[in-house]
Amino acid sequence: MLTDLIDRRTSKEKLLDFIQLRKIVKTHEVIEWGVRNFSNRADRDARQLAEEGKIKRMEDSRKRFLFPECREDVWELVLVESDYLK
Numbered sequence: 001m002l003t004d005l006i007d008r009r010t011s012k013e014k015l016l017d018f019i020q021l022r023k024i025v026k027t028h029e030v031i032e033w034g035v036r037n038f039s040n041r042a043d044r045d046a047r048q049l050a051e052e053g054k055i056k057r058m059e060d061s062r063k064r065f066l067f068p069e070c071r072e073d074v075w076e077l078v079l080v081e082s083d084y085l086k
Contacts, residue, residue: 011039019055019077027072046075054078
């Protein structure tokens with residue numbers, strides 16, 4: 001059996017997997033992920049994922065409640081009905 005050892009996903013797909021794993025990430029964590037994975041467009045990919053409706057920026061009131069001293073944006077995963085069953 002031949003196994004494909006090359007990961008053919010785009011960096012945006014890999015970033016989405018990272019965010020799905022963590023559920024909530026700050027902007028600096030997205031940029032750190034990009035540095036570790038040789039992607040200089042991780043922040044741009046996060047904004048594109050938000051435009052596609054897969055993630056969203058956390059509301060300011062919720063962000064201040066969870067992270068009172070945080071000045072950067074916080075991204076969170078958009079849950080779909082089927083995600084609640086997992």
